[in-house]
Amino acid sequence: RYREFYQCDADVVGSDSLLNEVELIQMIDEVFARFGIRVAIKLNNRKILSGIAEWIGAPDKIVDITVAIDKLDKIGLDKVNDELREKGLSEDAIARLQPVILLQGSNEEKLQVLRRELSASEVGLKGIDELEYILRKLSASSLRASLEIDLTLARGLNYYTGAILEVKALDVQIGSITGGGRYDNLTGVFGLTGVSGVGISFGADRIFDVLNQLNLYPKESMESTQVLFVNFGERECEVCLSHLARLRAAGIRAEIYPEAAKMKKQMGYADSTGVEYVALVGENEIAAEKITLKNMTTGEQSLFTIDEVIALFA
Template identity: 45%
Template sequence: MSKPGLPQGTRDFSAATVRKRNYIFQTIKQVFELYGFQPLETPAMENLDTLMGKYGEEGDKLIFKILNNGLDNPAKREQAITDLQKILEGKNTKGITERALRYDLTIPFARYVAMNYGQLTMPFKRYQIQPVWRADRPQKGRYREFYQCDADVVGSNSLLNEVELTNIYATVFQQLGIPVEIRINSRKILAALAEVCGGADKMIDITVAIDKLDKIGIEKVKEELTQRGLNDEQINIIEKYLLISGDSDERLTQLEALIGKNDIGQKGLAEIKHVLSNCQLSTNNAQLIPDFTLARGLNYYTGIIFEVKAINVQMGSIGGGGRYDDLTGLFGVPNVPGVGISFGVDRIYDVMEELQLFPETVQIGSKVLFFNLGDAESKIAFSLLQQLRSAGIAGELFHEQSKFDKQFKYAEKKNIPFAIIIGSKEMENGTCVVKDLLKGTQEEMVQVDLVSYFAVGR
């Protein structure tokens, strides 16, 4: 029998890891709820035509397709062979695959809105915390199965939404203790850059190349732009654009000099100025920065776009999003504006591990361990344990009578902070010994006081 293993880019999570991840999930969820968002869940798989063509040329290549059922049916086998040849040629065929694992949460959300549009209260604000799958090359902070936490608003053109989403980012990362840069740009500015470089048809070529700047550097970006058919003059304009620097005001001045006469560029500048002037971040943990190299590779963005990076940590973005007006038009419901953000939980986890930001209390599951000192003693211990559980205090009774050393080691390995000991003497007196394993102290008390003792938040 071969040694068991996991598919590349996936992971098992131990209890310790799950508790830390749940701490992140709960922090994000509480902030979403604080801003009036409501939860939504969608299926793990979608129809293939729901997903294809929505993420750009690069994104479509990373969609995990699911084989149809019944391909071993002799009646379908001959057709399946023909269809498989089409798949090998890079084409899609319903004879082989009609469904795929979701690539993100935004397109399924747009599909949901289109299907339920008449029943939703607009603007509709939802959050979603579920796994997604991408056939990407696994590396640090990049997995094939990972969770996203999204918050989106549809049915509103107001830039108040962009301001609030910026503040959600700042609030969450303040509560998690991660210092971050929240970088913003506007796809309208990128559209203006394309027009300055010769036409709107250049925009996809330009944004796909610019989106790789952090990974491959400016010289490789210029090479890719050449391969995509841009001439030297156009590439020089893009290089000037990518070299814009300084504080926020200086960057805006340089940008205005480069594309400010363009109508759509003026609209993009106004959007960025509005967000910068109206975001009163209630934390010193987050910096809001206009970054005109920010492109976001997804084609559906139309306005403000976001990217969040942890400061002083070698890690890619830990959050991103933007405005995607008329995304539901892809599903037959046009003219529904929307904007949303996403948190990359797996990368956030890695950052918090590196910076040692998880509270020690995150690892506490059971609060008390009753020692097992015999049948009569454990019967009393179990009754008291059930009283504690009824009061919402988690605990365990050691599964068998064993030496003290073994039971203490069990508590230590499971990070259980209190041990409760009831021996023959305590049985007679109706008392118990409570040991605080973190402080190394102990006290004796009557058994009936146990619930009130732990109910005060020890």
């Protein structure tokens, strides 16, 4: 577990429409397709979990049930059942819960079983309707990720009221790398009632670890600066900034050292960060309207015009 982490959120607040869930799932699919990470999107609905709690005769134990079954992947079925016993569920309730926890089949088959078993639960049927709507709308789009109803998905945060989802990386052993759901009543905690919301959070640290393990960083993202301008002072800096703009416009990765530090420090920075060329623009170069370009690999250096520098990288 990451005790401290960064996350990147996407939320829609003030709309009850389930199209928001559809678009957030499409967003998840697009993000991980661009990363090149194969993922499975796990989907459930908090109303279905409430319906299941009613069905097994333990509606008042919904929080205990969700907290326990959410640990299934981590601690296994036997320990989940032990925890349910500790929370006061009867053996009959635990027995009735087993086939639901272990329900297999396609998304359609799972929903058919749920609709039959939860036929007496108004809230459970509402959750099934919501999942069916989301799946139906998503069927019109070509998701690259697999989308699977997972009835053990509960997410420990009890403010969720509708759809809940998690994303698992398929090629790396790691926990959820994205999660979220609908939280219709959350703003009421802050005195703002009647404002629904739904959102997702990308786990930046975990995604970073997956990219590292699978070596999926785009090659260009790992490329260093091609040209570093040495900073000799204010006047020289102004000329370098003009050159920088030209190089960057030509697609050349260029930067200027931010301070007029000692040459040794600036060259050390260029060497340690893998800069290809160092550009020197002093009084002589300014007068000649040229740039001294030093190859950091060979040590050779020559005078070039700005156009010649650009042509060198073409």
